[in-house]
Amino acid sequence: MQKKSLLDLLIGLLSMGGAEKFITLSTSEIAYDLGISQQTASRWLIEFEKDGLIERKHFKIKLTEKATRELRALYLTLKGTFERKLHPVFTGVVTSGLRDGEYYISLANYRKQIKEKLGFTPFPGTLNIRIDEPENRMLLEREEGARIRSFEIGKRFFGGAKCLPALINKKIRGAVIIPNRTHYGPDILEIIAKENLRKKLNLKDGSRVTIDVVNK
């Protein structure tokens, strides 16, 4: 907060309406507003352009779709922690992942932690759901939920995660796994449960499901 950063610039552009229209703003104005040099402002804009966060046209600047999406994601992350929405519901379709969820869930350390903290021994496999509302995924970035701690085996490091109890198709209890490691990948929710969800709920790739993230 103390130091001005790229983020401050993006937010500045946003609050000037740069998401909807091209706004006229010189590098020296930006420099003055942020307390940086004109050269740095110029460099930052060049970087943003490279990263596809802004478009420029005749001394005018506009935020791209992508930038707005990312800022919105940040907003929703913060919203998730500051305003506890008690019962977010996601809908989406079943997809077959890379099957690496299977590997992780089969690790004794994770299994033990899940048993302890969620009260069930998970079926060795995850159900991957491509959610319809990827934006709202960030609402899950909040305090509640069981924390699964990281551990090491030899030199390999296995990251921590958070588990949020969930109700799949309004029927089966399970949990959503949110790895701590920030990942900006495809908007997939990984679900674990005691049972084999594909069998129990007769799911195939493309089947529609609902995930109620319950509060306990």
Added chain:
Amino acid sequence: MQKKSLLDLLIGLLSMGGAEKFITLSTSEIAYDLGISQQTASRWLIEFEKDGLIERKHFKIKLTEKATRELRALYLTLKGTFERKLHPVFTGVVTSGLRDGEYYISLANYRKQIKEKLGFTPFPGTLNIRIDEPENRMLLEREEGARIRSFEIGKRFFGGAKCLPALINKKIRGAVIIPNRTHYGPDILEIIAKENLRKKLNLKDGSRVTIDVVNK
């Protein structure tokens, strides 16, 4: 968003509940989660501690009041741009500022822009209000409002600002001035109007006023 930063760490701590309680988190876990080195994680924590953003106790971490406040400010800034609250109302008391508002408002360039964009020639002076809800000030960081552009006289640079039409004490039309230059100072709202507000509304230092930020 691409690069992990101090902010990501703060938000991570927040979403793990670090605002309410001490959480156990090693520097190598942080390093893994954020994709940085253990050494950098360590250094960042030390910096945060110096800046009064976290407390540490026996390998445990907790966000301070200050950190939560600053993150909340960021949240409200974003909220202001993503969710247009149509009619924020502020309450507060009149304070006498440094009288530099007076100087700026008397500059011909600013006066002309205000006349053009707000439709009135401002009284040469600003009414400074210390608001009761400093947090909500960030809600004003949104798109709407007239943009006052920056300019230079000789070597002196005069920054840009945004003006939001407002109703003072539910009676007199005026505008709130939000300088573009990000300032983390005292939570003061600067008001301009056609008339001398102190006289017209019979205000003294300490008088209570309401500011309705209207939408047009």
Added chain:
DNA sequence: ATTACTAAAAGCCGAGTAG
């Protein structure tokens, strides 16, 4: 296990300045 110091490399900043 931890955390955090040192030192060298990598990256970032801004004055000067060109186009």
Added chain:
DNA sequence: TCTACTCGGCTTTTAGTAA
């Protein structure tokens, strides 16, 4: 005017390692 390049200096990072 404006933007953006170069380059010297400063800052930040990380590997190695001590405690």
